[in-house]
Amino acid sequence: MNCNRENSSVVILLQSLAKIWVPAMKALELKQNLGTCSLAESQGAAERAGCAVCYADLPAKVSGVAAMIDDRRYIVLNRNKPLQNLKYTLPHELAHHVLHLNAARSDDERGFPAKGMEELEAHLFAAAWVLATTNHKEREEVLQHNPEAGFILMSWVMVSLGGIGIALVGYICQKLFGARPSNSEIGK
Ligand SMILES: [Zn+2]
Numbered sequence: 001m002n003c004n005r006e007n008s009s010v011v012i013l014l015q016s017l018a019k020i021w022v023p024a025m026k027a028l029e030l031k032q033n034l035g036t037c038s039l040a041e042s043q044g045a046a047e048r049a050g051c052a053v054c055y056a057d058l059p060a061k062v063s064g065v066a067a068m069i070d071d072r073r074y075i076v077l078n079r080n081k082p083l084q085n086l087k088y089t090l091p092h093e094l095a096h097h098v099l100h101l102n103a104a105r106s107d108d109e110r111g112f113p114a115k116g117m118e119e120l121e122a123h124l125f126a127a128a129w130v131l132a133t134t135n136h137k138e139r140e141e142v143l144q145h146n147p148e149a150g151f152i153l154m155s156w157v158m159v160s161l162g163g164i165g166i167a168l169v170g171y172i173c174q175k176l177f178g179a180r181p182s183n184s185e186i187g188k
Pocket of ligand 1: 092096119122
């Protein structure tokens with residue numbers, strides 16, 4: 001196999017791995033830009049990011065909704081859900097505004113091209129947002145009430161480690177078997 005092609009395959013694999021973490025990096029970047037430390041400050045941060053946050057009686061299965069109405073951004077939270085759930089739902093819905101309801105966002109910035117993957121992106125964004133809070137007790141409580149946050153983070157770490165392992169094996173194989181002698185050198 002061509003060396004350049006093998007090298008580029010390893011690079012493409014590593015670039016793809018980096019891309020799946022884009023939602024988490026976006027969350028950390030936005031959290032820092034908005035000067036948000038604790039999850040109690042998330043509502044104010046979302047409002048500073050241009051989202052009106054309101055509470056309503058939503059169906060029991062629905063924790064929250066992100067919507068655009070007349071060019072205004074809304075995050076509607078189910079007032080009947082426990083506070084620890086809403087502290088996770090709020091950054092999840094904020095993720096939909098930042099990642100999916102943002103017309104200015106180019107396709108290159110998308111961690112996933114498929115529409116059906118948007119929920120995973122929002123979970124990853126919310127998990128990173130919660131994980132980055134400086135209040136240890138608050139962080140632990142929210143993670144306990146929202147096991148999907150830990151699940152998505154663990155899944156992403158496993159996928160990344162698997163991808164890095166494959167890239168490493170590919171690189172080693174290329175080094176060991178890639179530089180074959182030409183026909184004119186064989187038999188000398
Ligand atoms: Zn969602």
